[in-house]
Amino acid sequence: xxxxxxxxxxxxxxxxxxxxxxxxxxxxxxxxxxxxxxxxxxxxxxxxxxxxxxxxxxxxxxxxxxxxxxxxxxxxxxxxxxxxxxxxxxxxxxxxxxxxxxxxxxxxxxxxxxxxxxxxxxxxxxxxxxxxxxxxxxxxxxxxxxxxxxxxxxxxxxxxxxxxxxxxxxxxxxxxxxxxxxxxxxxxxxxxxxxxxxxxxxxxxxxxxxxxxxxxxxxxxxxxxxxxxxxxxxxxxxxxxxxxxxxxxxxxxxxxxxxxxxxxxxxxxxxxxxxxxxxxxxxxxxxxxxxxxxxxxxxxxxxxxxxxxxxxxxxxxxxxxxxxxxxxxxxxxxxxxxxxxxxxxxxxxxxxxxxxxxxxxxxxxxxxxxxxxxxxxxxxxxxxxxxxxxxxxxxxxxxxxxxxxxxxxxxxxxxxxxxxxxxxxxxxxxxxxxxxxxxxxxxxxxxxxxxxxxxxxxxxxxxxxxxxxxxxxxxxxxxxxxxxxx
Ligand code: AMP
Ligand code: MG
Numbered sequence: 140x141x142x143x144x145x146x147x148x149x150x151x152x153x154x155x156x157x158x159x160x161x162x163x164x165x166x167x168x169x170x171x172x173x174x175x176x177x178x179x180x181x182x183x184x185x186x187x188x189x190x191x192x193x194x195x196x197x198x199x200x201x202x203x204x205x206x207x208x209x210x211x212x213x214x215x216x217x218x219x220x221x222x223x224x225x226x227x228x229x230x231x232x233x234x235x236x237x238x239x240x241x242x243x244x245x246x247x248x249x250x251x252x253x254x255x256x257x258x259x260x261x262x263x264x265x266x267x268x269x270x271x272x273x274x275x276x277x278x279x280x281x282x283x284x285x286x287x288x289x290x291x292x293x294x295x296x297x298x299x300x301x302x303x304x305x306x307x308x309x310x311x312x313x314x315x316x317x318x319x320x321x322x323x324x325x326x327x328x329x330x331x332x333x334x335x336x337x338x339x340x341x342x343x344x345x346x347x348x349x350x351x352x353x354x355x356x357x358x359x360x361x362x363x364x365x366x367x368x369x370x371x372x373x374x375x376x377x378x379x380x381x382x383x384x385x386x387x388x389x390x391x392x393x394x395x396x397x398x399x400x401x402x403x404x405x406x407x408x409x410x411x412x413x414x415x416x417x418x419x420x421x422x423x424x425x426x427x428x429x430x431x432x433x434x435x436x437x438x439x440x441x442x443x444x445x446x447x448x449x450x451x452x453x454x455x456x457x458x459x460x461x462x463x464x465x466x467x468x469x470x471x472x473x474x475x476x477x478x479x480x481x482x483x484x485x486x487x488x489x490x491x492x493x494x495x496x497x498x499x500x501x502x503x504x505x506x507x508x509x510x511x512x513x514x515x516x517x518x519x520x521x522x523x524x525x526x527x528x529x530x531x532x533x534x535x536x537x538x539x540x541x542x543x544x545x546x547x548x549x550x551x552x553x554x555x556x557x558x559x560x561x562x563x564x565x566x567x568x569x570x571x572x573x574x575x576x577x578x579x580x581x582x583x584x585x586x587x588x589x590x591x592x593x594x595x596x597x598x599x600x601x602x603x604x605x606x607x608x609x610x611x612x613x614x615x616x617x618x619x620x621x622x623x624x625x
Contacts, residue, residue: 140186140195144204144233145242147344148315151336156208161198161230162251162261164306166295169193170265170585171272171592173289176312180235180243180289187290196292197308198230198250205232209253213327214320214385215435217419222327224320224385225255228263231316242344244316245289249308264304265293266576269588270621271309271396273575277567277595278393283371284364285393286313305580314392317341319436320385326439334443345390354440355455357389362433362459363466364391369429370470373422374478375566376402376506380412380621382420382428384435398621400569403611405499405506411569413620426471430463478510478561479540480517480554482547491539502532505611510562511601513540517558518551524603526610563598565605567591569621570612 148156169188177184186192194200201207209226229248236242248271249263268291278285294306317337325333334354342352346360368391372379379386380398388394398412407423415421420428437456444452475492476484499509508527515523516537529537544554575587594608601609612618 140183140191140202142181142202142204142233142235144202144206145236146204146206146234147242147340148210148231148234148244149206149208151340152333154211154330154333155337156210156231157225157254159207159209159230159253161201161207161232161247163199164197164251164294164296164308167193167197167199167292167308168295169196169290169292170307170579171269171288171291171588173276173287176287176289179237180245180312181237182289192290193292196247196290196310197294198232198247201232207232209255210316210321211255211324212318212320212385213324214318214383215323215432216381216383216385217415220327221385223255223324226253226316227256227259228253228261229311242314244311244313246311246313246316247308248311249294249306260298262294262296262298262306263308264298264300264580265307266304266580267397268307268309269576269579270572271311273572273588273592273595274396274399274567275311275393276592277598278377280596280598281375281563281566283375283377283393284368284391286311286388288312313388313394314390315341315344315388316394317344317389318385318394319387319389319432319439320383322389322436322439323384326442329442331443334440338440338443341389354444355452355459358433358437358440358456358459361389361391361436362463365429365433366463366466367391367470368393369425370467370474372425373471374474374561375563376405376422378402378409378411378420378422379425380410380415380420382425382432384432387429387432387436389436400572400621401566402506403568403617404503405496405509406503407500411619411621426464426467429467430460433463434460474561478558479513480544480547480549480558482549488543491536491543495536495540498533498536502530504530507563507566508609508611510558511564511609513537514555514558514562517544518555524601524606526606560599564601564609565594565598567595568608568612569618570616571608573618 172187174184207230211225230250231246252261272288275288289310291309296306297303298306349356386395400411402409410418410421473484512527512529515527575591578584578587
């Protein structure tokens with residue numbers, strides 16, 4: 140098995156990372172492989188399933204051309220400054236360029252201790268590895284920018300948490316792992332030179348359309364991508380759960396699926412993370428937190444700006460931060476218009492949208508099923524599967540919605556098709572994810588995991604035989620919290 144690595148981050152100054160070796164494990168076994176992504180990146184899926192492939196996944200065997208490094212970064216965790224974090228349980232083994240010229244990091248997560256591990260063991264339990272796999276791949280299928288999962292293997296070793304759990308490693312693929320926290324790290328060291336290198340590198344890698352760009356260009360572009368990213372989360376009911384600045388990638392991809400979850404019934408206060416006691420990262424707070432993170436980003440960038448230009452920078456940066464809520468609002472409302480089958484968003488559509496959200500909150504309506512329910516009835520009065528039936532409380536609103544639709548020229552069929560790709564039937568509901576993980580971790584039984592993965596990778600295609608996967612949890616099935624699982 141040969142892969143052509145083309146490592147660029149490892150050529151940056153030595154203080155950007157530490158050279159590390161993954162720590163070998165006893166008995167690696169591949170448990171899941173992403174065939175499509177493997178093909179895209181030039182990996183042989185059947186090799187990844189083989190013994191040799193398992194050795195690669197866990198880091199026992201490095202491929203030629205691999206230059207394993209752990210990246211350094213800092214960050215604000217739950218608002219508190221942490222001067223040094225870094226890849227404490229992950230190793231970047233190399234970068235690959237796909238057929239379309241897109242560059243990706245290939246990272247092993249859970250591959251052992253690094254200089255950034257602090258008290259941690261550098262390992263990952265199987266449950267969180269499988270959770271990240273499911274949610275990341277579901278996000279990708281839903282069209283949300285995200286890191287991907289290439290493969291996972293168990294290590295044959297136990298990791299000790301509240302109890303002893305099977306260990307595993309995830310092969311994570313990302314456009315890069317450069318975080319807001321990476322900039323914060325160098326800023327906190329007063330290392331203007333490193334910031335300059337990092338700004339140039341990041342612009343070149345993620346924003347090549349910006350020629351001879353500056354820190355201000357980078358801030359502006361990152362803010363744009365964050366606004367669209369968080370709008371997409373909101374439009375699908377996704378709650379990240381740990382929006383710390385070290386978990387915000389400047390590429391605009393979603394990263395670090397720890398205590399994340401999708402909302403069932405619509406309630407902006409929804410929090411899943413067991414460690415988020417004050418609801419800092421609740422669903423409804425995500426746009427505000429993204430803005431807060433961008434302010435930290437701007438402050439970090441400023442350290443790299445020449446003294447005499449700082450005042451200008453500050454003024455422009457403030458403008459970028461100030462306009463973020465409006466940027467988000469536009470992205471959210473335009474997305475909402477698409478969800479409701481409108482050809483475009485008009486300002487006077489907002490009251491209709493607001494009323495729908497209010498109605499959903501009052502009726503504790505399932506977020507996903509409500510929009511899919513509207514999709515099912517948009518092309519007439521036909522029968523819909525029972526789970527998509529909307530309660531009578533929506534009748535009056537539906538009348539108003541239909542009036543609005545009649546102002547557009549699209550046919551019912553076109554509308555139906557447009558809405559069906561905005562409003563999924565299947566999302567990774569927490570109770571389903573928990574059940575799949577439970578079978579795998581407790582029984583070594585992956586059937587539920589694989590079925591769920593299959594369902595989630597075609598989220599817009601409702602299939603009757605998978606009805607149970609579209610349903611919200613019954614009261615006794617609810618899983619109200621997720622754990623970081625570090
Ligand atoms: P996360 O909560 O996954 O975003 O991680 C926050 C920080 O803790 C990062 O620097 C991680 O590398 C580090 N970390 C998390 N879990 C472990 C672990 N088991 N061993 C070492 N470091 C860890
Ligand atoms: Mg993290």
